[in-house]
Amino acid sequence: MADLPLRPAVETASDIPRLRLTARQGAPLAERLAVRAVTDLLDLAAAGDWHRLRRCAARPCQDAFVDRSRPGRRQFCSTRCANRAHAAASRARHR
Template sequence: MRQFVETGLVALDLANTWDEYLAEPERLPDVGALRAFCEELAEPFPSPSPSPSSSSSSLPSPSPSPSPSPSRVLAGRGPSEDDLEAVRAVRDRLRAVLSREPAERTRALARWAEELPIRVTIDEADGAPRQRLSAAEGVTLAERLAVRSVAELLDIAASGDWDRLRLCAAGPCKDAFVDRSRPGKRQFCSTRCANRAHAATSRARRR
């Protein structure tokens, strides 16, 4: 079974959780798989809402316990079926953006960004201010993944690799990848798909 983290970018790894190469393309079949995806990408789950009784209680608060580590925070919470459905919808939108040619992809990305709860923050890098995009407070898991995907795609564009962002040419695979080879002519997402495509071409020639 493939791991979810193959590039470290939600924008690509989420898109590739639908894999036409597999007999069963859906790699997020349930909330357990979504939990595993989030843990691999270090994306925390939404905090559970406090119950009305706990927020309005007049009993004295217990002494604070030590803050749990990030891994324990992830392990103690979990996505819901609603989260799963919403994340799959984000994946569909992401794959629709990635499937376009670079110029139209830019316009599709801009339209998507306008719909998302994005906030702009400024941090420092090498003594200079740097603009960063992040999700607004209190948004859903799917919205956070969408904002993170948009920010990562903008980083890919800023690095000069927008034209090298492609979908695998070895049908039925449509995995997304960034071609960072020197010639910039790579067509396949992996050696697996390259070998499969070359084998299919060789068989066709022998017919």
């Protein structure tokens, strides 16, 4: 985070000011995504929702994701990984 060019910004929601970190003006996509990831992790920590940070259950995927589903049972980082894992399980059952 120390290497990211962060810029503080004040947002107002329901007349309540809130400090947000944003990328610098005109920053490339990679920097904007990195700033977004850092701010999302800070929000996750502030809410005490670390248990929602998970690793994808599909092999060989090693991606992490935040489970924002209501029941909190999401297992895969994307539909692509879920489809691949379900297809592999189906093939294994039919052997």
